[in-house]
Amino acid sequence: MASSLYTVVIDAHDMRAQAAFWCAVLDWKVVYADEHEVTIGADASATPGLCFVTVPESKTLKNRLHLDLNPDDRDAEVERIVGLGARRVDVGQSAQVTWAVLADPEGNEFCVLSPKRSLRD
Structure with missing residues (x-):
């Protein structure tokens, strides 16, 4: 199994x-x-x-693993999460990407995607 x-x-x-x-x-x-x-x-x-x-140690580099969130409305969700304490970050993404990169209050990066219906979207 x-x-x-x-x-x-x-x-x-x-x-x-x-x-x-x-x-x-x-x-x-x-x-x-x-x-x-x-x-x-x-x-x-x-x-x-x-x-x-x-x-005990602090985060020093970009995460090698991150979470991707799949909201109904990316822009509204980004604003909601920023209101909870996240911040926008630049990890080298271009302006044309369809996701937003945020960091949680301790600096761990994660992405808020445009809505997806499957793992193949």
Whole structure:
């Protein structure tokens, strides 16, 4: 049997604040928390989730892995997420791309795409 994606683990200085930000972005909730990690998801039985863990070091380079969000309206979603504490970032994308690059409050880049109906769009 093949594996399935369970969680994406994200290093953080403030795992609880990062979890709260991403809960607001994705309309998810905290499904598990202890002193070492906070896991969020649509609900406790829906995978994958995001798991935040505290690390001492700061982020120094562009992420090698990032999340892509698929909204109904890209521009409206970008404005909503910026209002939650994200910021726009330039990672070298051209002005003609169909996505927006943002960073969460700790600087982790992610993209807000134009609406997609499948993984082939």
